[in-house]
Amino acid sequence: MELNTIEWKKDTLVLLDQTKLPNDIVYVEVQTVEKVWDAIHTMIVRGAPAIGVTAAYGVYVAIQHFEGSVTAAKEEVQKQVQYLATSRPTAVNLFWALERMEQKALQIDTNDLEMFQDILLQEAIAIHTEDIEINRSIGEHLLTLLEDGQGVLTHCNAGALATTKYGTATSPFYLAKERGMSFKVFADETRPRFQGAMLTSFELFNAGIDVTLITDNMAATVMAQGKVQGVIVGCDRVAANGDVANKIGTLGVAILAKYYNIPFYVATPTPTIDLHCPTGADIPIEERSVDEVLKPTGQYVAPADVKVYNPSFDVTPAALITAIVTEKGIIEHPTEEKVRAIFN
Numbered sequence: 001m002e003l004n005t006i007e008w009k010k011d012t013l014v015l016l017d018q019t020k021l022p023n024d025i026v027y028v029e030v031q032t033v034e035k036v037w038d039a040i041h042t043m044i045v046r047g048a049p050a051i052g053v054t055a056a057y058g059v060y061v062a063i064q065h066f067e068g069s070v071t072a073a074k075e076e077v078q079k080q081v082q083y084l085a086t087s088r089p090t091a092v093n094l095f096w097a098l099e100r101m102e103q104k105a106l107q108i109d110t111n112d113l114e115m116f117q118d119i120l121l122q123e124a125i126a127i128h129t130e131d132i133e134i135n136r137s138i139g140e141h142l143l144t145l146l147e148d149g150q151g152v153l154t155h156c157n158a159g160a161l162a163t164t165k166y167g168t169a170t171s172p173f174y175l176a177k178e179r180g181m182s183f184k185v186f187a188d189e190t191r192p193r194f195q196g197a198m199l200t201s202f203e204l205f206n207a208g209i210d211v212t213l214i215t216d217n218m219a220a221t222v223m224a225q226g227k228v229q230g231v232i233v234g235c236d237r238v239a240a241n242g243d244v245a246n247k248i249g250t251l252g253v254a255i256l257a258k259y260y261n262i263p264f265y266v267a268t269p270t271p272t273i274d275l276h277c278p279t280g281a282d283i284p285i286e287e288r289s290v291d292e293v294l295k296p297t298g299q300y301v302a303p304a305d306v307k308v309y310n311p312s313f314d315v316t317p318a319a320l321i322t323a324i325v326t327e328k329g330i331i332e333h334p335t336e337e338k339v340r341a342i343f344n
């Protein structure tokens with residue numbers, strides 16, 4: 001069963017509702033820009049690349065039924081880009097995709113509204129389809145760093161559900177499957193939203209990939225027991241100096257990997273690299289509702305009024321990263337110079 005995270009279907013944006021997985025497979029039609037904002041904010045769609053692709057379609061959705069001049073439509077694009085940019089703060093793919101759509105809109109030289117709208121739709125489709133190639137290429141690079149049969153730990157969901165296909169961190173597992181190789185994947189459950197349990201274990205299991213679900217506090221044990229020879233995570237933003245923001249808990253895994261001398265790889269499409277962000281300390285970290293911690297599956301697991309701190313991401317310093325693996329190549333032991341060089 002192949003699931004489509006994001007689909008442009010008969011003039012409508014269709015999203016797989018990831019808040020309902022793994023129990024229910026529900027697709028939602030998202031027909032207004034407000035609904036696009038809401039889908040990103042409530043994590044119906046989540047994962048940095050998927051957020052970027054959805055936002056790109058969101059810009060088109062915002063002017064899909066617009067009536068007026070092209071000049072007025074351009075102003076509308078700029079307004080809705082500002083609005084969509086407030087949906088989530090950490091994944092830079094959101095801002096990257098919005099910026100690309102806005103620049104495209106401003107460059108279009110026509111008075112024909114229909115043509116203007118169509119060019120923007122084509123740009124969103126291009127952002128969507130490019131993501132597949134990017135992930136495949138990241139997977140190819142990652143495969144050069146791994147050996148068939150190894151145990152690999154991953155955190156959160158940087159899988160097909162977070163992207164268009166293959167995922168970033170999971171792409172070598174899918175490619176290995178295509179080639180008759182296999183890895184033993186350990187998926188952290190990833191509290192408080194359980195993306196590792198609800199999404200990663202679900203999609204890898206469905207794909208016939210060897211996956212073992214563990215709770216977050218078991219990562220040290222599987223490393224100490226020699227079950228894991230590599231860690232691969234995705235990321236939401238790479239700062240210019242190579243520091244990386246990813247799902248809360250990633251930093252702890254990186255520290256453990258360092259202690260146990262296990263390579264720690266970050267799978268990163270280049271749109272996730274933010275050269276305007278000098279260091280990890282400059283990356284905005286989303287804080288989400290206390291209810292995610294208090295009632296992770298709907299029932300209270302703590303006193304309703306207890307103080308709760310719920311940062312959704314953390315920053316792993318470059319010094320803990322063995323390599324950042326992009327579609328353009330591998331940045332070993334990242335430094336600012338090496339991160340900048342990948343764009344040349």
Ligand code: MRU
Binds near residue numbers: 049159169236246247
């Ligand atoms: O809060 P989420 O589920 O959007 O967080 C997702 C992650 O942290 C992923 O690891 C990251 O976005 C990379 S997805 C290829």
